[in-house]
Amino acid sequence: MEIENINVSSYPNSTKTYVKGKIHPIQVAMRTIHQYPTVKIIDGVRIETPNEDVTVYDTSGPYTDPNIEIDINKGLPRIRQKWVEQRDDTVTLEDITSEYGRLRRSMPELDAIRFPVEHKPRRAKEGLRVTQMHYARKGIITPEMEYVAIRENLDNERRGIKTHITPEFVRDEIASGRAIIAANINHPEAEPMIIGSAFSVKLNTNIGNSALSSGIEEEVAKAVWSCYWGGDTLMDLSTGDNIHETREWIIRNCPVPVGTVPIYQALEKVNGDVGKLTWEIYRDTLIEQCEQGVDYFTIHAGVLREHADLIEQRLTGCVSRGGSIMTQWCVLHNQESFLYMHFDEICEILNKYDVAVSLGDGMRPGSIHDANDRAQFLELEVLGKLTEKAWAHDVQVLIEGPGHVPMNKIKANMDKQVKACHSAPFYTLGPLTTDIAPGYDHITSAIGAAIISNLGTAMICYVTPKEHLSLPDLNDVRDGVIAYKIAAHAADLAKGFPGAEIRDDALSKARYEFRWKDQFNLSLDPAKAKQYYLDARRNAPDADDRFCTMCGPNFCAMRISQSITEKCKE
């Protein structure tokens, strides 16, 4: 397969750097941005003062390392494979367990779209649990834990910046459930990352086809693209054709943890007929995906039969796909949800592969009107109980949150989540702070996402400009990711996350000194910043560089400001 749209390469004036572990023989990938020197002409003499490199968090994986050859048909290097093997608590299965998976594999008509390399799945040895939480509770610092500790700190050590993040701290946060490392043993291609309120705020991107659009190539391209721009995790929400094969391609080529909502595929297996969904079909789907390497599952186990009555009182009912499916199932069968009833069994599957559970908010409000209502908060209480259950099985937990919430109701969401769910990491969709801007919901929601992250939300799920209207294309993915990088970073700054301000300060210094290239290279989207600048300069080709393209030379405050400082020093 050739993916035409994958045209990512290394970032401008940056080097992929690897920091070695001290406990484990690991190499933690980062990006180092180089800067040009500051140049001053003093008494006719040109004096150059170097500007320090800036190291930034890098989610792009091998795609931006010119020393690694990328072949979509082979998949990424399996960096965690050795770590998993060396723990000696898993076995390689002779065959995949899922009946559906075997069925798909047996269909010759799928050969053309099947990922070319087959990896045999691994599973915990009989009776063992292989989750990061399990290890943490035993006091073990895994390579994954050391990896994220180093990754979060970037070059804080070299700069002498005080940090609370050590491998021991990571271990303790995971043991307590306050943070997770979503790292399925069958997705060894992913670089470990941590989600928790004590760490830098993460962002999730959603991709996936629907009945209306999009093929495998397009989805893989979107996945790589979203990692390039800064997506920390990736949810494949496909509901269209060939979900199984599409996912395989994505996982094998994805350097970040991959999440799914297994009920979507289960529903496809019964041709969209909710009434025909069964626990057995769902269970087989979980195992199928566990063995492919999905790192976390959204499971709407907090949706109960009684929610059907509560959503009638809403303006916009239930706007969660998974939530509406499960509510409908409960009503059709007049039974409690099979996800809720079989939750312990689910956990016993997940802890054999180390798949985290992201407890879905099936009752998230779909409008300002419905925010913080009883349907929503009742579910949150249920999620708290399920969190306790999952933790009893050493399964790592995320809690999903809203949705549409006006700014004055955001804090209550965070406070209730922390209390009900015992400080399990909160993972919110926005929230959108108004309903009136379809076409711009990356902005309505970036506002809410920044606010709730500052209050302690660990991961924010991006919203693209196409939300409510269409599936995102590559441009929308880029816009959505950057909007959420902004929200996440604004929260890191506000929380005083160690070293967070280094990049801001470096960029602002470059801006003030008219080092335009450094300003672009240090920015979240160097290509766009540079393009805007060049478009403006096209109209003024003779102008020198020492003023801002907004105001022209006479009105450049920074230019005047510098001359004042020079004057004062005379």
Place this chain on the structure above:
Amino acid sequence: MEIENINVSSYPNSTKTYVKGKIHPIQVAMRTIHQYPTVKIIDGVRIETPNEDVTVYDTSGPYTDPNIEIDINKGLPRIRQKWVEQRDDTVTLEDITSEYGRLRRSMPELDAIRFPVEHKPRRAKEGLRVTQMHYARKGIITPEMEYVAIRENLDNERRGIKTHITPEFVRDEIASGRAIIAANINHPEAEPMIIGSAFSVKLNTNIGNSALSSGIEEEVAKAVWSCYWGGDTLMDLSTGDNIHETREWIIRNCPVPVGTVPIYQALEKVNGDVGKLTWEIYRDTLIEQCEQGVDYFTIHAGVLREHADLIEQRLTGCVSRGGSIMTQWCVLHNQESFLYMHFDEICEILNKYDVAVSLGDGMRPGSIHDANDRAQFLELEVLGKLTEKAWAHDVQVLIEGPGHVPMNKIKANMDKQVKACHSAPFYTLGPLTTDIAPGYDHITSAIGAAIISNLGTAMICYVTPKEHLSLPDLNDVRDGVIAYKIAAHAADLAKGFPGAEIRDDALSKARYEFRWKDQFNLSLDPAKAKQYYLDARRNAPDADDRFCTMCGPNFCAMRISQSITEKCKE
């Protein structure tokens, strides 16, 4: 002159409506959005339930009224002219007062770009003050005050929504200085609007040419365009050629208050040589602009000589154009700023035309690093003293605020402003909550703008995607305005502004009922929402309308949710 880019027309499925005053014979313009009925098929019978009209705040003036003929060469109807005349406290001047204005008028080479209609300026009768604050303090409810009271309430009265906003309340807020109506007697084309923390949050847009770009036609087109999308006020920040003539075209065609920074033009008059600026040149510029009809002036009178030393300690010095000019002037002359020294005289000019003063924050931080530093807060204290002075002259006051501020330092800005400046309305640029996203600063700043508006900021100054890089084009203006409409409206919702949620609820109801056209028409940017939707539907022409284009029919949560509700009712 023909303005090719002015292609605004009435909004989709909307009517320009006028609400009559009860005290004065005024007609308050609003926009009424009509909706389609909700259609249900019950037992084969089609049942239509009508959906109520939604009335929204409309800043577009006559441009969206099909009954008013627009001719850019004649200017807009002068709706306030009678109100001003009937107060009988002003006189029509035989000639313009400004020397520079007379000089420009005498230059035949400017005939080609001069606005074709000449209006003689008005000024207060000798010894009188003609400001809205003056009237309010005398207990008078002017037509302008009644206008804004009606305008803020939209159709709250008809809907029975409780409101605190009455003409008397407006008067009291203006008398106290907590709100302003910027309404120069020489800009009778503008529809009155109010800026104050007890009212809906307003947004300002900036346009204006620079030495690098843009002619008169383009600036007028931008002005109309920004009003169409929702700009409440408009600053003309031109620093290029023909500032005087450009401004005349803008004011005569602008339905919202126009602001300027007079020091820019004063500096152009001395060819950009800061050392040659004098109080006399500045004074003549003020009068020139007062008589053209500028509604508010940004005056950086809080920048003092001692600021020159303080900005040396900053990462990004002084990033305010006016602030840097005045600091440089102080340093060059080793004197206190002439704006500060002549502030009483300035106020005595302004109160003869009712021009409000927007006390500029010349020391606003230009980077996260410099936020809330001594240079910034020292100036804020000075602005507080100047506020008292202005109020003593019955001059209405706005206080300008930052800038670049991380989220955790925003509240301190608001609190200090309220205290230092005695609750005069705060008018902030963003603030930008991180420095690292040039190309996306409409988003970095919409986050800060939403937060600070929720805390009480009365008006937010938009930032476009081109901030730091270039002057905005029409698309950037649209993007900037919509981002700020979102921030402003999110704050109105969070503050519980009377009736604010009506539009959200109507749009969400339309969305839930798959009334796509209503969803678009109720949105901030109907054209964009519709386009995104149609692009997606192009791939699925046979699909019916009753599902969302994101998820396809089987996975449409809203469709499932509705069927649950129907099932439950059975």
